Amino acid sequence: MDIIELLKELGIFGTAMYFIQLMMSKSADRKFEAYKDELGQKTREFQVKLDTKLELYKSELNLRNYKSTKTYEKQLDSILTLNKKLSNLNRDMIAMTAFMKTIVKDAEKEELERINIAANRYNDFIKYFDGHKIFYPPKTVEKIEQIRNDFFTSYLDYTLGHELGFKDKETAQKSREASSRIQKQIPPALDQLIADFRDLIGIDNKANQDI
Numbered sequence: 001m002d003i004i005e006l007l008k009e010l011g012i013f014g015t016a017m018y019f020i021q022l023m024m025s026k027s028a029d030r031k032f033e034a035y036k037d038e039l040g041q042k043t044r045e046f047q048v049k050l051d052t053k054l055e056l057y058k059s060e061l062n063l064r065n066y067k068s069t070k071t072y073e074k075q076l077d078s079i080l081t082l083n084k085k086l087s088n089l090n091r092d093m094i095a096m097t098a099f100m101k102t103i104v105k106d107a108e109k110e111e112l113e114r115i116n117i118a119a120n121r122y123n124d125f126i127k128y129f130d131g132h133k134i135f136y137p138p139k140t141v142e143k144i145e146q147i148r149n150d151f152f153t154s155y156l157d158y159t160l161g162h163e164l165g166f167k168d169k170e171t172a173q174k175s176r177e178a179s180s181r182i183q184k185q186i187p188p189a190l191d192q193l194i195a196d197f198r199d200l201i202g203i204d205n206k207a208n209q210d211i
Contacts, residue, residue: 075135079197085128086147086193089121090186093151097158097179115159122151140196147189154178154186 095101096114104110126148133141158178161171 076201078132078135079201082129083197085125089125089151090190092118092121093154093182097182099179118155122155143193143196147193150181150186154181
């Protein structure tokens with residue numbers, strides 16, 4: 001084979017190789033574009049799912065925050081109301097069990113009025129507490145229950161003579177015990193309860209002590 005024929009054959013082979021490479025390159029480009037389109041579609045689908053889940057999470061979070069805020073508002077209102085009822089009850093129990101009382105006109109009538117007022121205050125406090133104790137942690141509920149029992153026992157002891165219709169040494173002793181309980185036992189228990197109330201509504205007890 002002479003040189004001319006060799007070059008011709010080489011030229012045809014080179015041309016064929018060029019077209020083969022070109023076709024392979026275009027095929028690779030088409031596959032890459034198809035892969036890129038598929039990847040883009042999956043990315044968009046994933047983003048849609050992610051956005052949906054994110055919106056759902058935001059909705060749930062907003063609902064939780066709403067419930068939490070509403071619960072705190074109800075708890076705060078309950079604490080303030082219960083504290084006021086306890087304060088009123090304590091004041092009227094002190095007035096009822098005091099050793100020295102001012103007599104305006106009729107000692108017996110005025111004594112019965114104090115007893116009735118204290119009884120009404122106690123009932124009002126109990127009804128409210130029983131309907132709202134869900135807003136208080138167990139340890140706080142225990143403290144309130146103890147205070148309630150002390151008030152109730154003091155009321156029964158002090159009014160024993162009135163219930164029996166006569167007064168003797170035993171009923172007088174019960175009255176003195178009731179008065180002592182109200183003056184000495186109840187105040188520190190109320191102070192501890194108020195400290196619990198402050199913690200529940202976010203008031204720093206230590207900060208208030210330093211003032």
